Amino acid sequence: MTAQPTAASTGPARGVGRARQDAVYRAGVLGRRPTVPTDFAELERRARRASSPTAWAYVAGGAGEGRTMRNNRAAFDRWAIVPRMAHGHATRDLAVELLGRRYDSPVLLAPVGAGALMGRDSDVQIARAAAATGTPYVFSNQGCNPLEQTAAAMGSTPWWFQLYWSTDEALVDSLIGRAEDAGASALVVTLDTTTLGWRPQDLNLGSLPFAQGLGIAQYTSDPRFLGLVRERVAAVASGAAARPDVQVTLGAVRSLLSITREFPGRFLDNLRSPEPRAAVETFLDIYSNPGLSWEHLETLRSRTRLPVVLKGVLHPDDARRAYDVGADAIVVSNHGGRQVDGAIASLDALVAVREELGPDPTVLLDSGIRTGADVFTALALGADAVLLGRPHMYGLALAGQRGVEEVVANVLAELDLTMALSGAPDLGAVDRGSLVPNPSASL
Structure with missing residues (x-):
């Protein structure tokens, strides 16, 4: 006997993807186009036109000849999503549990320093956008607004705090204590910037925002x-x-x-x-400690009550060591290609790290995420969630808080629609079986 479709599978369903599409198309009937482009290439082009040369060099630039930035994108191109048909799933659940807390989606806003280069009161504008979209925000240690002011703008939406380990240990403790008192949900310690990488775009302009008082x-x-x-x-x-x-x-x-x-x-x-x-x-x-060591990191468990996330891990051995010293999660990241020229792509590192750790430890991915389809690919390869960096800064450059909101809405809409067309009712169904190596990718 043939099973009949259920009411749930045949009734109307409007996930975040369709809702976003409908909003854009209905505005189009009135002759209105999106303030923020829905594709990354045009978003980047317009943001560049809206930015000063020094702002663009700092936010969009990478280390050396830019090979790591290109590696990040090439890594995504090496995988192809396999859509599945007639799966019967009319709705999707984008929720994820991280560090004992439920989040509405697997997308967080990454910390980006000196954001005021792209717009005044950058951290507060981003925080308001994060609150409006229910998206967690990782406050930058190199922010342009004090963390307490930014936290107030988040309302009840959770936020994490990024820590750069200073050479002054009392300052490290002070920043941790302030983050705890202001309501942070996690402490994210960045490991890969114990010294600034070689960044020709900034160097050619003689431009370091911190030396101008920005980002401190x-x-x-x-x-x-x-x-x-x-x-x-x-x-x-x-x-x-x-x-x-x-x-x-x-x-x-x-x-x-x-x-x-x-x-x-x-x-x-x-x-x-x-x-x-x-x-x-x-x-x-x-501001940063070139001698940062695992011994320093071992002290965190006695210095904070917050979950500890170590950001900037690329080698499987470092991933294992991170959990050995008490980390609750790691972020696989090459700092958006801004630290080492010719470094491994974060997505490639994710595959090796997940194979080393197994399925249980919490692993996030940063660097190279541009679209909702990228988020899907990262989740399929083992990330529990991702951090979105440059795209939301480009939205800020174009339209402030509203620009950040639209970038987030576009990324989540595409993720939802990609899941819908790939037969994934929830994030648990987005796995390695959702992908195959891309035969069309250039070697």
């Missing part, structure tokens, strides 16, 4: 850091430390104005104070 708001709002700044100022005033040698040029004046504007407090008061310039100098001295 977590520091200039921190009591431990401000104490270090005042110690530096006092040492210079007493003659115990040499005064910095400053050449008066038009560029130096512009830098001073930027540093003064970004420092907390009134502009005119800051202009007369040595603290803003001392803050930049102090930051450049201590």
Whole structure:
């Protein structure tokens, strides 16, 4: 006897994909087109036109000749999705459990430093967009708004905090404590930026946003850091430390104005104070620890009550070691191709890491994610969730908070539709069987 379709399989269903399509097409009837392009290539083109040369170099640029960025995209091209027919699933569930908490989708917004290059109050605008779309946001340690201000904009939507391990251990503890007090759901320690990689786009412009006072708001709002700044100022005033040698040029004046504007407090008061310039100098001295070791990371379990996520893992042995020292999750990432030129693609590393760890440990993927189909591929290859980086920054450049919201909506819509057309009712059904090696991919 032939089984009859159930009411659930024949009734109307409007997942996030169809809802997004309907919104765009209904607006089209009125002659309105999306503010943010729905394809990544056009999104990138328009964002570049909307950005200054220094902003574009920092956000879109990569290490060296850009080979790692190209590797990230080529890795996705090596896999092909296999759609399945007549599966009978009318709806999809995009929810995922991470670190003991349920999230509405497997997409988080990645931390991107110095976001104000792409739009003022960048962290707050992104946070409002994250809250509006129910998307978790990983606050950048190199943010342009203090984490407490950004947390207030998140409402009840969960957020994680990224930590760069400073050479000052008391500052490390202070930042962790502030994240806990402000309500972070996890601590994400970035491992792959103990020193800046070779970034020709920035170097050719002589442009480092931190030296202009951008991207150091977590520091200039921190009591431990401000104490270090005042110690530096006092040492210079007493003659115990040499005064910095400053050449008066038009560029130096512009830098001073930027540093003064970004420092907390009134502009005119800051202009007369040595603290803003001392803050930049102090930051450049201590912001990251080149000697970061597994021994440092082992101390985290006694320093925080938050789940610990280690970001920047690419080698299977490092993945295993991360869990050995107490990590609750890892992010397989090559920092968006910004640290080592010619590095392994994050997606390729994900395959090897998942094979080493087995199915149970929580593994996220960062670097190279551009579309909902990319998210599907990453999940099929073993990621529990992904971090979305440059695309949401491009949305910010084009339309602020609304631009970020539209980028998130587009990515989730395409993920939902890809699942619908591939026969996956939930994320558990998105597995290696959903893919085959792409015979059309160039070698």
